[in-house]
Amino acid sequence: MTQIQKKEGFADNLLQRHRLGNFWSRLFQISTGVGIIALIALLLNITNSAFGYVATENKVDPETLAINGIPLEQLHPIDLTYILEQNVSAGFFRVQNNEYPFEERTREEIYDLVIERVVEPEAVSTWSLFDSLIHKDEIEAKASEKYPNAELSFQSWINGNFLISPQSADPERAGVRTAVLGSLWVVTITLLFAFPTGVGAAIYLEEYAGDLWINRLIQTNINNLAGVPSIIYGILGLAIFVRGLEPITSGAFLGTVDPTTANGRTILSAGLTLGLLILPLIIINAQEAIRAVPGSLRQASFGLGATKWQTIWHHVLPNAIPGILTGTILAISRALGETAPLVVVGASTFITFDPTSPFSKFTTLPIQIYQWTSRPQDEFRNIAAAAIIVLLIILLSLNGIAVFLRNQYSNKI
Amino acid sequence: MTQTQKNYAIEASDLNLYYGETLAVRDINVQIEKQKITAMIGPSGCGKSTMLRAFNRMNDLIPSAHTTGSVFYHGKNIYDEDVDPVEVRRRIGMVFQKPNPFPKSIFDNVAWGAKINGYLGNMAELVEESLRGAALWDEVKDKLDKSGLSLSGGQQQRLCIARTIAVKPDIILMDEPASALDPIATLKIEDLMQELAKDFTIIVVTHNMQQAARVSDFTAFFNLDGGHAGVLEEYGITAEIFTNPKKKSTEDYITGRFG
Amino acid sequence: MQSSQSIDLRKKRRWGETLIQASLFVAGAFSILTTVGIVYELGKESMSFFSQVSLWEFFTGTNWNPQIGQFGIWALLNATLMTTLIAMLVALPIGLSIALYLSEYATHKARQTLKPILEVLAGIPTVVYGYFALTFMTPLLRSIFGEGVVDIYNTASAGIVIGILIIPMVSSMSEDALSAVPRALREAAYGLGATKLETAVKVVLPAAVSGIMAAFIISISRAIGETMIVAVAAGAGSNFTFNPFEAAETMTGHIVRISGGDLSYDSIDYNSIFAIGLTLFFMTLSLNVISQRIVRKYREVYE
Numbered sequence: 015m016t017q018i019q020k021k022e023g024f025a026d027n028l029l030q031r032h033r034l035g036n037f038w039s040r041l042f043q044i045s046t047g048v049g050i051i052a053l054i055a056l057l058l059n060i061t062n063s064a065f066g067y068v069a070t071e072n073k074v075d076p077e078t079l080a081i082n083g084i085p086l087e088q089l090h091p092i093d094l095t096y097i098l099e100q101n102v103s104a105g106f107f108r109v110q111n112n113e114y115p116f117e118e119r120t121r122e123e124i125y126d127l128v129i130e131r132v133v134e135p136e137a138v139s140t141w142s143l144f145d146s147l148i149h150k151d152e153i154e155a156k157a158s159e160k161y162p163n164a165e166l167s168f169q170s171w172i173n174g175n176f177l178i179s180p181q182s183a184d185p186e187r188a189g190v191r192t193a194v195l196g197s198l199w200v201v202t203i204t205l206l207f208a209f210p211t212g213v214g215a216a217i218y219l220e221e222y223a224g225d226l227w228i229n230r231l232i233q234t235n236i237n238n239l240a241g242v243p244s245i246i247y248g249i250l251g252l253a254i255f256v257r258g259l260e261p262i263t264s265g266a267f268l269g270t271v272d273p274t275t276a277n278g279r280t281i282l283s284a285g286l287t288l289g290l291l292i293l294p295l296i297i298i299n300a301q302e303a304i305r306a307v308p309g310s311l312r313q314a315s316f317g318l319g320a321t322k323w324q325t326i327w328h329h330v331l332p333n334a335i336p337g338i339l340t341g342t343i344l345a346i347s348r349a350l351g352e353t354a355p356l357v358v359v360g361a362s363t364f365i366t367f368d369p370t371s372p373f374s375k376f377t378t379l380p381i382q383i384y385q386w387t388s389r390p391q392d393e394f395r396n397i398a399a400a401a402i403i404v405l406l407i408i409l410l411s412l413n414g415i416a417v418f419l420r421n422q423y424s425n426k427i
Numbered sequence: 428m429t430q431t432q433k434n435y436a437i438e439a440s441d442l443n444l445y446y447g448e449t450l451a452v453r454d455i456n457v458q459i460e461k462q463k464i465t466a467m468i469g470p471s472g473c474g475k476s477t478m479l480r481a482f483n484r485m486n487d488l489i490p491s492a493h494t495t496g497s498v499f500y501h502g503k504n505i506y507d508e509d510v511d512p513v514e515v516r517r518r519i520g521m522v523f524q525k526p527n528p529f530p531k532s533i534f535d536n537v538a539w540g541a542k543i544n545g546y547l548g549n550m551a552e553l554v555e556e557s558l559r560g561a562a563l564w565d566e567v568k569d570k571l572d573k574s575g576l577s578l579s580g581g582q583q584q585r586l587c588i589a590r591t592i593a594v595k596p597d598i599i600l601m602d603e604p605a606s607a608l609d610p611i612a613t614l615k616i617e618d619l620m621q622e623l624a625k626d627f628t629i630i631v632v633t634h635n636m637q638q639a640a641r642v643s644d645f646t647a648f649f650n651l652d653g654g655h656a657g658v659l660e661e662y663g664i665t666a667e668i669f670t671n672p673k674k675k676s677t678e679d680y681i682t683g684r685f686g
Numbered sequence: 687m688q689s690s691q692s693i694d695l696r697k698k699r700r701w702g703e704t705l706i707q708a709s710l711f712v713a714g715a716f717s718i719l720t721t722v723g724i725v726y727e728l729g730k731e732s733m734s735f736f737s738q739v740s741l742w743e744f745f746t747g748t749n750w751n752p753q754i755g756q757f758g759i760w761a762l763l764n765a766t767l768m769t770t771l772i773a774m775l776v777a778l779p780i781g782l783s784i785a786l787y788l789s790e791y792a793t794h795k796a797r798q799t800l801k802p803i804l805e806v807l808a809g810i811p812t813v814v815y816g817y818f819a820l821t822f823m824t825p826l827l828r829s830i831f832g833e834g835v836v837d838i839y840n841t842a843s844a845g846i847v848i849g850i851l852i853i854p855m856v857s858s859m860s861e862d863a864l865s866a867v868p869r870a871l872r873e874a875a876y877g878l879g880a881t882k883l884e885t886a887v888k889v890v891l892p893a894a895v896s897g898i899m900a901a902f903i904i905s906i907s908r909a910i911g912e913t914m915i916v917a918v919a920a921g922a923g924s925n926f927t928f929n930p931f932e933a934a935e936t937m938t939g940h941i942v943r944i945s946g947g948d949l950s951y952d953s954i955d956y957n958s959i960f961a962i963g964l965t966l967f968f969m970t971l972s973l974n975v976i977s978q979r980i981v982r983k984y985r986e987v988y989e
Contacts, residue, residue: 035883039791045783046800049857052850053807056814059822214713222707223714224490236717241904241974242967243911245938246724248945249963253727257951290720297717310527314587316488318540318594319517323703328539329529351811354913354938358945358959380813380914387817387918395821402814413809501693511697518693 060406063399064171066146069157069164070186073134074101086133087125091116094124101132130187137186137393138164172400180366181382185393190401192365193382196281197350199369200378203285204292204349209342211289212296216338219297220304221326240294248355251287256359259283279360282372287359288352292345299345303337304330336423343416347409353380379405435499436461436598436628437482437519442496444477444486451477453656455496457647459598464620464629466639466665469649470685474657475632478649479600482630483519484512517544520591524603526583528575528590533558533567536575536586540594553593560626561589562619581612588619592627599623601631605638617642636681640669648677728967731960738954744961750924750940752955759965761924765934769845769916770909772930776849777905781856782898788857789864790886808854816918819847824919831931839921839933847919848912852905859904863897864890896984903977907970913938937962 076086081093089097095116099107110116116124129135138161141153146168157166179189215236223229256278307330315325362375363385369376379401386398435458442455452474459465467475477486484505486492497504505515517540529536537554546553554571558564563585567578575586584604591599601620605613620629620642633639639646646668650660661668661677672678679685736744739757747758784804788797823843828836836842867890875885891898921933922943935943941959949956 031881031884035881038883038887042783042787042791045780046787048780049784049807049850049853050800050803052853053803055822056810056818059818060814063821211713211716214710215716218707218710218714222710229714232714232717235721237978238971238974239717239720241907241970242724243908243913243938243970245911245913245941246728246963246967249941249959250720250724250727252945253731253960254723293720294717308527310523310525311529313485313488313523314527314529317483317485317516317521317523318544318590319513319515320540320543321513321700321703323706324543328543333530347809351809351813353811353813354917354942357942360945363946380811383817384813384914384918387813387820398817402817405811405814409809409811413805501695503695505695509697510695514695514698 060399060402062142062144063396064403065143066169066171066396067141067150067153067157067166068137068169069139069161069166070135071138071161071164073136074132075163076129076133079128079132086128089125091119091121091124094121094128097132098124098128106131135186136184140392140396170400171396172403176397176400177404180368181364181377182366183364185386185391185397188386188397190379190382190404192368193377193379193401194404195368196361196376197378197380199281199372199374200284200288200356200376201346201350203282203372204288205342205346207286207289208293208296208345212293212342213300213338215293215297216300216304217326217331220301221322221330236294236297240298244291244352245354245358247287247291248358250290251283251355251359255283255286277360279362279375280373281369281376284356284359284361284376284378285372287355288349291352291355292349295345295348296342299341300334300338303334303341306337307333336419340416340420343412343419347412347416350378350409350412351380351405353378353384356381357384379408434461435459438499439478439481440497440499442478442481442494442498444474444481444494445492446489447491450656452481453652453658455659457659457662459628459630460645461597461628462624462626463644464624464631464642465645465647466643467630467632467647467649468634468636468639468680469657469660470651470680471634472657473649473651475649476602478657479602479630479632480521482598482600483516483521485516485521487512517594518596519598519600520594520596522584522587522591522599522601522604525607526580526587528578528583528586530574530576532572533575533578533586534571537590537593540590544594546594557589557593560592560623561585562615562622563589579612581608581615584608584612584616585619588623592623596627598628598630601629603632603634606634613638636669640665648672648674648680650676650680724967728960728964731957732964734952735954735957735961738957739961748926752958757958759937759962761926762935762937762940762962763965764926764928765841765916765920765924766910766936766938768841768928768930768934769848769912769920769936770906772842772845773848773852773909773912774902774906776846777852777856777909778902780849781853781901781905782860784853784857785860785864785898786886786891789861790882790890804854804857807850808858810851812851812912812914813918815847815851816915819843819915819919823847827931836931837921837933839919840931841916841920841934841936842930844916844920845930848909848915851912851915852908855908856901856905859901860894860898863894863901866897867893896981899984900977900981903973903980907973907977910973911938911966911970913942917942937966 079086079097081089081097084093086094086097098116110127139157141149146153154166157164176189177194178191179187180192182188215232219229219233223232260278262282311329311333312325315329320328356378361377361381363377365375365377383398383401383405386394386401438458439455442452443450444452455478467479469475480486481494482498486494494506496506498506500515500519503510505512529539531539534554537557538550541550541553555564555568558567563582566582567573567586575583578586584607588599588604605616608616617638620631623629624644631639631643643665645663646665647662648660648668649657652658661672661674663673668677669681672681744757744759746760747756748760748764749756749758750761784800788800792800820843823846824836824838824840827840827843871889871893872885875889880889916936916939920939921935922939923933923935924940925932925934927934941962944955944959
């Protein structure tokens with residue numbers, strides 16, 4: 015068997031080169047690992063804060079409120095009302111009754127009020143999920159030592175109440191309802207504005223625009239706008255929608271002005287601001303979808319004597335719609351997560367009522383998260399984490415729908 | 428200025444076709460007979476397809492394309508300012524080289540053109556009539572709601588022919604309609620062409636000389652003029668062109684010495 | 687058959703078509719309105735600001751204390767640049783490595799699992815990253831470097847998390863650039879006996895360099911414009927310092943803090959938002975334009 019001759023004049027460096035290659039290959043793999051680890055750390059961190067032990071202290075022990083041995087939870091509404099009357103200020107009781115008479119309330123409603131106003135549970139200490147699972151005994155010992163009157167229970171900060179309660183100054187009672195509704199209202203306005211405008215602009219640029227200078231300018235312009243930081247859109251929205259167009263955005267021209275503070279910091283302003291922000295994204299994406307429709311389809315349509323718009327409406331658009339929809343859903347999920355522009359436009363820092371019209375004051379889910387994160391108390395961290403989970407679930411579902419649509423339609427043709 | 432005479436379906440007069448600055452086709456003068464099949468043959472790149480597309484103003488879709496000269500159709504130059512190309516294209520239909528049915532059902536494929544052009548009669552009848560005219564009815568009559576793309580290549584091309592005749596043109600332009608098909612499908616298309624010629628004027632561009640010889644009544648031989656522009660070298664009755672060509676270049680092409 | 691006109695080929699007035707075309711043009715022009723709006727509004731209010739504060743002080747001053755009338759942008763700009771620098775130190779090497787791995791080394795299956803993960807990372811809202819920076823990264827830094835060294839609010843933690851945020855952007859744009867290099871080039875290299883590393887780094891990477899540079903520049907622009915992470919984790923109150931473990935407010939953080947409070951129109955605080963915003967706008971716009979130029983100028987011609 016002949017040996018393969020070593021090449022004359024070449025250094026014998028194959029081994030080193032392979033070693034070097036393996037070293038760097040490992041390095042690249044590790045980098046990729048870092049990215050994955052970061053994601054896992056983030057998700058774990060949030061889950062960690064969203065569940066755990068809570069030591070709750072009651073101002074008034076519910077057991078003392080039992081009447082004739084019947085515990086609080088099972089009392090008749092009339093008895094509950096009586097307890098309430100005995101334990102709260104006369105003024106408060108009267109106001110509550112005027113607003114919504116006790117005879118008309120359900121037992122649950124009165125019970126909730128009793129708990130809130132008489133029993134007044136307060137979370138004196140919380141522990142993370144990790145702690146709760148690993149150091150259960152130590153926590154129990156510590157809790158009974160430091161907070162003898164407190165009750166220790168395992169709680170998920172994200173629960174039914176959390177979802178339907180409005181904002182509150184108390185972390186235990188606060189919920190994301192106002193924020194979620196606000197987000198939905200704002201995003202609807204954004205969609206109503208940005209989708210037709212964006213798709214229309216894309217159709218114009220792809221099907222009608224010739225090589226004129228103005229069309230190239232529009233195209234470059236759109237590409238640049240996509241890279242502008244979101245906070246600049248917030249500043250723009252502040253100047254134009256909130257301030258400049260105040261008569262319109264505050265609803266003054268319709269006479270439906272919110273009597274507390276008539277100004278333009280409304281859902282309408284927020285929606286339009288976000289609309290401007292995602293407009294370039296929708297346009298660019300729709301352009302790609304339209305471009306992907308094969309030219310032969312257009313040719314066939316023209317060959318039959320169809321006009322340009324007939325060709326677009328009957329052939330180009332139907333075939334581009336799946337791509338357009340996918341991109342729009344992704345743009346919407348981007349809008350849902352935006353915080354900075356809306357803070358600048360003037361999301362309200364504390365509102366407890368549900369939005370009722372485009373001219374209402376508003377807050378959104380990401381802003382709620384921002385505010386709760388900025389508070390020093392630990393409990394706010396917990397509910398911020400819970401709110402983040404709500405937001406992530408919404409976004410995940412949206413993205414899931416987009417991916418599903420993409421797969422569905424790419425199999426069709 | 429030549430007026431259209433009674434027997435000509437369409438006529439090109441001193442036609443020059445440009446892409447931007449480049450002259451693609453030069454000094455074309457040809458009269459196409461009604462309800463006959465005219466084949467356009469010639470080597471690659473001599474502008475046959477460009478010439479074909481000039482007949483129904485499909486070249487308009489290319490921004491840099493422009494023409495001088497005239498194309499007379501029903502007594503009018505279709506390149507006049509006040510002529511609507513959309514109307515022209517309904518009357519002069521086109522079948523493309525690669526079958527391009529719409530991603531719709533077979534029924535809708537045939538009906539669509541007629542519908543947008545405002546057809547007033549019974550659509551189902553029109554669809555059946557057109558599919559029969561394209562020799563496709565028997566193969567698809569039980570699956571009209573299936574997608575047009577579910578058919579074989581040859582069937583798809585016949586579907587495209589069906590939708591073209593559904594808008595009732597008087598001329599059908601065919602740009603190498605069988606070049607993407609297998610030999611059996613090709614034969615079917617050729618037979619179909621001869622059937623169609625009973626009702627329509629057919630102008631077909633083809634690379635396949637045997638096809639031209641078999642199928643057409645008249646043949647136009649295009650060639651490059653030594654530069655990059657195509658010219659009409661010779662035009663006449665197919666039998667004569669193929670057995671007794673007047674020009675040497677024609678004879679060379681037909682016998683396969685070039686092209 | 688008559689020779690005179692029996693059919694009408696004349697152009698029809700298609701009003702519908704014209705109307706549609708006009709409306710679509712308006713939609714397209716909307717984007718110009720947006721840019722005009724941005725430049726106009728930013729410019730107008732900034733003029734108002736600069737009538738009260740000199741350009742010189744704005745661009746050279748290192749103290750930003752509105753209460754005592756100091757408006758030197760460098761205090762804020764410095765913090766922005768620090769967070770951006772730290773972010774780039776994290777995102778560029780890791781992002782590029784991931785891109786190289788995905789495009790040159792990874793199996794099809796690996797790519798299929800990794801790419802969605804990166805997409806998820808990219809889709810997480812920035813406020814969530816801010817939460818992460820405050821509740822995880824800062825305590826982590828504090829336990830590594832000591833609580834005396836690292837403040838509760840600091841630019842390092844914000845910078846690192848911004849870096850993590852940007853990794854998917856760098857990696858996906860770089861990977862696109864690498865994938866665009868034709869197979870033929872790689873095969874030529876292998877045919878000459880090159881190892882995978884040599885092919886990737888000496889043949890593919892140089893061929894894709896314009897796309898990769900563009901990716902880098904765009905990510906810098908993104909980091910500069912990032913707001914929520916710094917608003918939550920970097921601190922309030924301007925502080926001109928080179929110590930990343932101290933709290934310092936960035937340009938974007940400042941805008942958010944000021945507008946979140948009570949803001950009366952035409953106050954100097956209100957106008958300062960626009961001056962800062964204008965600076966920010968020009969910085970990011972210039973970076974974006976430069977990156978487009980680079981792609982155009984240095985695009986490799988492969989054949």
